[in-house]
Amino acid sequence: MSQHALVLQSDFGIDDGAVNAMYGVAYSVDSSIRIFDVTHNIPVFHIWEASYRLLQTVSYWPEGTVFVSVVDPGVGSERRSVAVRTSTNQYIITPDNGTLTHIKQKIGIAEARHLDETQNRLPESGESHTFHGRDIYAYTGARLASGVIRFDQIGPEVLPESLIKLPVMEAFIEDEWITGTIDILDVRFGNLWTNISRRLFSKLDIRYGDALNVIITHGTNQVYCQTIVFGRSFADIPVGEPLVYVNSLDNLGVAINQGSFAEVYDIGTGIHWRISLRKARQD
CATH class of the missing domain: 3.40.50.10790 (S-adenosyl-l-methionine hydroxide adenosyltransferase, N-terminal)
Incomplete structure (x- = not known):
């Protein structure tokens, strides 16, 4: 056998x-x-x-x-x-x-x-x-x-x-913003894993080191709105600072270097947790 x-x-x-x-x-x-x-x-x-x-x-x-x-x-x-x-x-x-x-x-x-x-x-x-x-x-x-x-x-x-399928939302781009869901946590480290693929994100012509406007909502409530650097790895930023990065599934993640983003900002996962990003404008 x-x-x-x-x-x-x-x-x-x-x-x-x-x-x-x-x-x-x-x-x-x-x-x-x-x-x-x-x-x-x-x-x-x-x-x-x-x-x-x-x-x-x-x-x-x-x-x-x-x-x-x-x-x-x-x-x-x-x-x-x-x-x-x-x-x-x-x-x-x-x-x-x-x-x-x-x-x-x-x-x-x-x-x-x-x-x-x-x-x-x-x-x-x-x-x-x-x-x-x-x-x-x-x-x-x-x-x-x-x-x-x-x-x-x-x-x-x-x-x-x-087969039964749970509700899902595909990531999309609209008016310079890319929006997706926070699908899961990198549990031990508290990083956010989104459903925004690197391939879709690349359409925004964003480079490592660029600053991003990041908004996170839960239903109708905005729970986070800050500017974060897009980095290649955690070593690109000081300890305690946030970054957007590409995770091991080739999707966007959000983390705090040596900290828990999910814990600090009380972030959850699922279809009602949305994240939107765009390249920060230079005023």
Whole structure:
């Protein structure tokens, strides 16, 4: 049997035995399986962040890698479980609740299947309806990664267009301003990661060292309005000063050198957090 890596993600944390139980189920399928983690520190029930963390990691793994993402506030309900094959030939098993939003938008989904929970379930777990991460997703992911089952045996094919998608806004340019959303935080450092691509930003003819007007809003409230330098790296500015930079996903980020921009200015993430930038005018 062919074997591929199994990569797990959840909002379970590691304060109890939940993640360990998922590992155990996977090893019970195949004791030689290789298991890795994206993170288990997704904020509880935060589907948007689960979606973005998949975008951050999936395409960097070899073809055939199987991801299991479990952020599942609807566990035990009639919500659908799905497995998908990305356009770069990785697999993701997850609740169909919007977790695939960024993968669908930025990478593409080549094929999707409705996971048959009656056939793909840990033996003797049929009366448990609150831990599908262990009983269905980890079990099915391990079977797929280890070659016990093929992707087409997971369940009937469904249209990728039918998968639930969270609301998103594409970045755009209007009247010298470029506007996008603050999609996620570089959590440990408090940097803001936007959906403004370097390619779109380059249309403004801005160079490293230029000053930018930066406005951040949350809904109708303006929470930040300052001039910030566009820098190549954090070393370009003094400690404690802000900068706009290109992050590891080739999108614009906003940071404070050796500080937390998100904490200092109480910035959040998601569709209602907007950022607008333009080259500062010389008066």
